Amino acid sequence: MTARKAPIDDVSEDLRSIYTEKDGAMPDLTRLERTGASRLTRFLAGSIVVLGLLSAAAWAGFFVWNRGIFDAQTPLTVTIEGQETIRAGERVYLTISYHNRARLPVSQLEMKLNLPLGFEMLSASPEPTDGTTWNFGTLSAESDGSVVISGIFRSEVPSTQTLQAFFTYAPANTSSEFQEIGTWRADIQDSVLDAAITGPEKALPGDEATYLVEVRNSGSERLERVRVTASLPSGFAVTSSEPAVSSPDVVQWDIDAIEPGAIAPIVLRGRFASTVSGDQLLTANVSLLTADTTVLAQTRADVHTDVLGGNLAFHLVANGSSETVATDLGDAVRVSIDWANQGNERIEGVVFTLNLDGSGKPLPINWEAADLGGGSRTGSSIVWSATQLETFGSMDPNASGIIDLNLPVVVDPANIADRFTMTLTASLQKVGSVESPRTIESTPITVSINSDLTAFADARYYTDDGEPIGTGPLPPKAGETTTYRIFWDVANTLHPLSNVVLTTNLPPDVVWIDKKQTDIGTITFDEITRLVRWTIPKLPTDIKTASGFFDVAITPDEDDAGAFFKLTNATSVDARDDVTGDNIAHALDILTTELPNDANAAGKGIVAE
CATH class of the missing domain: 2.60.40.1530 (ntegrin, alpha v. Chain A, domain 4)
Incomplete structure (x- = not known):
């Protein structure tokens, strides 16, 4: 089929109808006429131009101010x-x-x-x-x-x-x-302070060794607040120094000032203990102090001394340690002294002296109950000589022995030294055919007494005045519920304590009643572990006693009849002594319905049917 085309005459007629003006004439479409712009349009365009010029001027001023005037980012x-x-x-x-x-x-x-x-x-x-x-x-x-x-x-x-x-x-x-x-x-990287230390190349235990420390100011300014601290090997005991040390606990000297070019000398004397042998290092550390005594290290000097093994060797041990030990009131300090002649010559005139020093306070030793290992006591010193041990008069080569002592510690902490030192000294007069009087000293042992923490656990139904604080039948009865109050008390006077904790586990058939109270700290109960815990973070010495309580309930069955009912398992008491640093631990017995300290409940603890 062929598509039909619209006649050209029809199209021309349609266009003519569109563009014909009112008077029937056709416009000349070969040229276009421009209509004039409105006043509003011209105003807006002019405004934009003016604003642009102003903006350009502002930016130009900014750059002139920042760069033209300041010539840089910052003037x-x-x-x-x-x-x-x-x-x-x-x-x-x-x-x-x-x-x-x-x-x-x-x-x-x-x-x-x-x-x-x-x-x-x-x-x-x-x-x-x-x-x-x-x-x-x-x-x-x-x-x-x-x-x-x-x-x-x-x-x-x-x-x-x-x-x-x-x-x-x-x-x-x-x-x-x-x-x-x-x-x-x-x-x-350096200091104007120079240090030097000199001393013996070789030494024998017990012989006095002398060391010279010299600190020189090589600068041009006076230096004030200079500190010299000696780092000494274990087993070296200072006997004297010139000038005297500035602190009783640390071997150090505080020098007010050192003038330019001047030298500040320090003379240090001491003895090596019988247990010391081989190469020993002594160090002098020099520092400057700030106004608030901050230590600023400057320089150091070292010296080595070869300590030759002596003929007489001995050791002092307290409670299994040759260093600082801690013990409890009422306990004992067990001391051992082992000795031996390690040389090939006979040693004559040996005397051992054990000195105990409480810094002016009475020693916490119960001397009446003490075992002195055959020694003779005078004041705070115990002596062993040929009078006590015949071997000490003439000690053959390879001879050896052990002296054991037991020193009970008193129970009452009032007016005693809570810390004392023990120093063992041996003196001898002759080695072989050579007269060689000398004194040898062991490394001192410090014994610290732990604080007098005590604890008490008690179960009650009545107060001391007879007022009931429990509920339910008494004696407890099978099938019925009775409640009791558990009291915990602690007492402490000697040292402040931290992390004081009392804990106990409740038996499965004991019910926790959320009724509790404390003077200090908190009591908590863990439902899963059934652990009751009293925690006291800090217990200062001005708090002499502290108490707390919590309530529990029991409902016995017929199988419990005829016996006491257990209310708590054993109670553990733990604390840290803030002075000795030692842990203190005690254990308290289980608590039952027997209530031995509740006079009003006496004889009413056995479960009835």
Whole structure:
């Protein structure tokens, strides 16, 4: 089939009907006429142009202000110049320079120095306005200034120290505050303090050894607050020093000041114990102290001494230890002294002396019940000589023996030393055919007495006044519920304690009643483990006693009739002595319905049918 085409005349007629104007004439479609823009359009276009010009002017002003006037991101630059590798105690000079690069002045210019720990400022030019603060006021355009300071670093060696200068200022024509920071770092790898220590290359146990420590100030400034601390080998006992030590517990000397070029000497004397042999290292550590006694290490010096094995060897042991031990009141200190002649010559005139020192307080020893191992006591000293042990008059080579003592500790802590030291000294007169009087001392043992913590557990139905605090039948009856109150009490007077804990497990047929109370700390119950726990984080000595209680309930069955009913299992008591550092542990017996301390419930503890 062929598609029919519309006649051309029909199409022309349709177009003519579309474009014919009202008067029947056809428009000239060969050219187009432009109509004029409206006033609104022209106004909007003009506004856009004006706003664009204003924006361009604003940005131009911004760049002029920030770059044209200040010529940089910040108008003020800060630099600090000084020696970067220095010695502690040596005077250093630092120059802090500041430069206003802007074409306008800056006002309210102020500098604050942040000094590192141990730096002592000796001078400043110009001088600070207050402390380490300088108020410069106004700094004119394109001008500069500087501050020169001097001081010494009383700093740890080695260390890196940082000094900072904080500048604050306000540029002209603005009220905003700007800040600039200058930083300077120095590496301190050495000190003006030099140390040397000399002593014997060889020594025998018991012979007095003398050591000389010299600390020299090689700098140009007077150094104050210098500390020298001796690190001594175990078994070296100091007998004297010049000057005397500054602390009774640490071998150290505090020197007020050492002048430039001067030497501060220290003479240290002591003896090596009988147990010491071989190479022994002694060290002198030199430090500077800050105003708040912070220790800043400077230098050290070492010396080695070869301790030759002596003929007479002996050891002191207390409660299985040759160091610090702790024991409880009412317990005992078990002491052993083993001795032997390790040489090839006979030793004559041997005397052992065990000295106990309570620092002026009565010793906590029950001497009447003590076993002195055959020794003779005079005051706080126990002596063994040929009078007590014939062997000590003339001790053959390879002879040996052990002396055992038992020193019971008193129960009452009132007016006793809660800490004392034991020192064993051996003296001898002759080795072989050579007269060789000497005294040898063992390493002292410190014995600390733990605090007098006691605890008490009790079950009650009545108070002491006869008021019931339990409920239900008494004696308890099968098939019926009776409640009881469990009391825990602790007492302590000697030392403060921490982590005081009392715990017990409730039997399966005992019910926890959530009724509890304590003077201090908290009582909790774990439903899964059935553990009752009383926790006291801190128990100071001004709290002499503390108490707590909790209630439990029982419902016996017929199989329980005719016997006491168990209310709690054994109670454990644990605490840490804050003075001795030792753990204190006690155990308390189980509690039943017997109620032996409840007079009003006497004879009413057996379960009835």
